Amino acid sequence: MISHTLVHPEILSALASAGHGSTVLVADANYPFRTVVGPNATVVYLNLRPGLVGAEDVLEALVSAVVVESAAVMVPGDGPEPEIFAGFRRLLPGLELTELDRQAFYAASRSDDLALLVATGEQRVFSNVLLTLGVVGA
Secondary structure (H helix, E strand, O other), X not given: OOOOOOOOHHHHHHHHHOOOOXXXXXXXXXXXXXXXXXXXXXXXXXXOXXXXXXXXXXXXXXXXXXXXXXXXXXXXXXXXXXXXXXXXHHHOOOOOEEEEOXXXXXXXXXXXXXXXXXXXXXXXXXXXXXXXXXXXXX
């Protein structure tokens, strides 16, 4: 029996198969899960209903299980910073959020390095974060 805070079997399997430099995408409910995803990615659907499961909940579980080397977010062309970025920073202390426009973010998400995409029910727009996995013990 697993005695860890992250217990989802598909997510654990995808993370165990990933390595240094692999990426993991936590995607909001508006993200095109089927069409903007790397060819090697496992897609896990946690979007049970609007707002459930949230992106911050998924990110919190993921960072309890893996080392994150860097993180990138999709930014709107104009307007204020999305409110969820403060939550991402809280859960990723010491990491800068690399800001990518929509097309650059989509290009990164289509990479062969994408190991896992977690589809959430997060309703806040621009609530996507792309994590690059680091080295254990580093």
